[in-house]
Amino acid sequence: MILVVGGAGYIGSHLVKDLAANREVLVLDNLSTGHLVSLDYKADFVEGDLRDATLLDNLFSKYPIEAVMHFAAASLVGESVSHPLKYYENNVVATFNLLKAMLKHDVKNFIFSSTAATYGLPDIEHIDETVATAPINPYGQSKLMIEQMLADFGNAYGLQYIALRYFNAAGAHETGEIGESHTPETHLIPIILQHLVGVREKVSVFGTDYATPDGTCVRDYIHVTDIAKAHIIALDALLSGKVKNEIYNLGNGQGYSVKEVITACEMVTGLKARVEESERRAGDPGRLVAASKKIETELGWKAEQNLMQIIESAWKWHKNQRY
């Protein structure tokens, strides 16, 4: 059985839908940002919080868990700057609890949702895993601290882990049944599509004075289904002993500015957005674009879906929501 922590969230629920087709899956989630309706019916579910050590102890005693996939986190760059306590508690302390319970119960396989935010402000076109980490916001810092714990626990206790540093997740499941749903929504693509579907007045562009071609932030958008596939490949590689204690980037290798993403959404939907330029958002780096060659070479994973396909899948989902 695979324990998926945070499996009711956006990325976790997409992974669970694909993973539960072939494996027994148990989801632990406190539903703080996740949704029970997003959960595949084949998965078992326990509602609970990672900060509850007794609950974790009981969970690992009761279920035959062979590996843990850990998606649960607070994960908003801007919020982490104004509310760092939440990030060190819900990310660092909570993950410490999880790893401690795993080690106590001799569960040694761990897949971790890390982030491009660990890199900070790298002055490089395509970021590979050899680029130095230097986070510029508490969110990225909290994830880097967890990566450090993983390395230390790997050395000392034989923990076997893979950390996947995703760039910007977006898109929805091919079935159209699940997609990105956060309240409040802060992510760029769902915000644009919510505006185009008529539930938001406008789209704000946070900062137009970055050192990028059009002055707006450049990101590498990766389909949530591609991320889910990478997790399944990583799990198989870990359980078969092919690799352990590795960090891999997950991105498309293509950078798009905020303005380019808005234009792409207009093209997909055939609708025109009302756009307002506003101040920079705290904690945002100007450019984050991945080199994902390492996971392609070592595990055979490559992103399959481009920005237009990402937006098309997200649009299909947003159009069917009752806001």
Ligand SMILES: NC(=O)c1ccc[n+]([C@@H]2O[C@H](COP(=O)([O-])OP(=O)(O)OC[C@H]3O[C@@H](n4cnc5c(N)ncnc54)[C@H](O)[C@@H]3O)[C@@H](O)[C@H]2O)c1
């Ligand atoms: N969305 C992105 O673009 C992106 C990019 C890089 C990395 N990540 C990482 O991927 C992971 C998933 O991101 P997401 O966008 O799906 O976020 P999400 O908020 O949709 O999902 C997180 C899930 O974890 C649960 N959770 C949070 N704290 C918990 C706790 N203490 N105990 C139990 N459950 C808890 C939430 O209820 C939610 O279901 C996060 O770790 C995030 O840092 C996301």
Ligand SMILES: O=c1ccn([C@@H]2O[C@H](COP(=O)(O)OP(=O)(O)O[C@H]3O[C@H](CO)[C@@H](O)[C@H](O)[C@H]3O)[C@@H](O)[C@H]2O)c(=O)[nH]1
């Ligand atoms: O209304 C909006 C929302 C966002 N942005 C900009 O769009 C870009 C993307 O923002 P967003 O979608 O919020 O994602 P990021 O802040 O880049 O962070 C995401 O991508 C990171 C990896 O790069 C993950 O670690 C985070 O968890 C995830 O939230 C940024 O430059 C934002 O400033 C706007 O201009 N207007």
